Amino acid sequence: MGFSIATVHVFLRLAFQRPLYLGEVFIPPLVLVVIFQPSKRVPIGGVAYVIRQSRDVSNQQRQRLRHGVLETAIFQVRPPFVPVRAGGPRLVFLFIAQAHVRPTTSRGTGVTRLERVTKSGYDKPHVAQVYDAENSGRWDLDFYLALAEELSQGIDDFAVLDIGCGTGALGVELAQAGYQVIGVDPAEAMLETAQTRPGGHLATWIHGYANDVPDAIADLVIMTGHVAQYFITDDAWDEVLQNAHRALRPGGRIAFESRNPGNRAWERWTHDNTLGTYPHPDGGEFTSWVESLQVNEEAPEGVIETHRGITVYPDGTRSGDDTSETLIFRPIDRLTSSLEGAGFTIEHAYGDWSRGPVTETGVEHILIARRD
Known part of the structure; x- marks a missing residue:
């Protein structure tokens, strides 16, 4: 606003x-x-x-x-x-x-994010409850914590805006490290998990979209957990970058990751390759896996892939058969050109969480850019 x-x-x-x-x-x-x-x-x-x-x-x-x-x-x-x-x-x-x-016409980003919530079930409490267990051991957390420490040097009241913050795993760690943290996500169930986790009271949580965030409130904008891949259309992606630019103070940075289409990760998203068993927060164990359903490699924006995640809970109930989510795998040149078009200058492009170079078949495209 x-x-x-x-x-x-x-x-x-x-x-x-x-x-x-x-x-x-x-x-x-x-x-x-x-x-x-x-x-x-x-x-x-x-x-x-x-x-x-x-x-x-x-x-x-x-x-x-x-x-x-x-x-x-x-x-x-x-x-x-x-x-x-x-x-x-x-x-x-x-x-x-x-x-x-x-105006309704400004809700392009919101419509895209809302689509993610309704189709994939992120706003369902039972999904939010097991999200952290399914995504434990995330390599990206240490990367973004180190980045915040580097960029905050010499800046009082360093503030981080986490777009698509989910359950707040990273946001709370940043807040506990002493940074001001604003997390925004359209899934209320995920935000309730963020608020109630230890240290959740240290951050500010917005139930909404990137265009709900005020101007010039952050020194660093992050999109983690491959949130950048949920903005399927170029219009939606450009809008979220424009909102990130607006939310940054002069000289602030944006950082995010997107899976490298050259790595073809979707080919490994099968029952046998992704099957895992995890402890359930309420006791017992649950099992989950991912199944890739459809891939479009001819889309001009990048590779568009749709998959579903199946979960079997300790009591034997099963969910996920009637939901799906769609991701886009943008090539590195489209990511950099979209950042530049939104008013950013590319500072770093990495191909993995160890800050290695971008390669044709590397796992990630990790980008850091400065607000002009």
């Missing part, structure tokens, strides 16, 4: 004062209220933004329903009179907009 500090008016409500009404929005006493005047990103007819202090997602949802508002998001605010330091106290607010806060 676009706003500038110059448009901010702060009202500190005192105890026992009468309730305040702003348009149709009820503001009770004992609430710190920050009102942002509508910016050019709000359609004509929209009203001012109202931010109310809250740390609990379910409470925020209740507030939204009670006030009858249409959109919600959570983000971090730094009032000029409240210093926020890395690892220090944070103010987390609920953002309420009593209007459609952006």
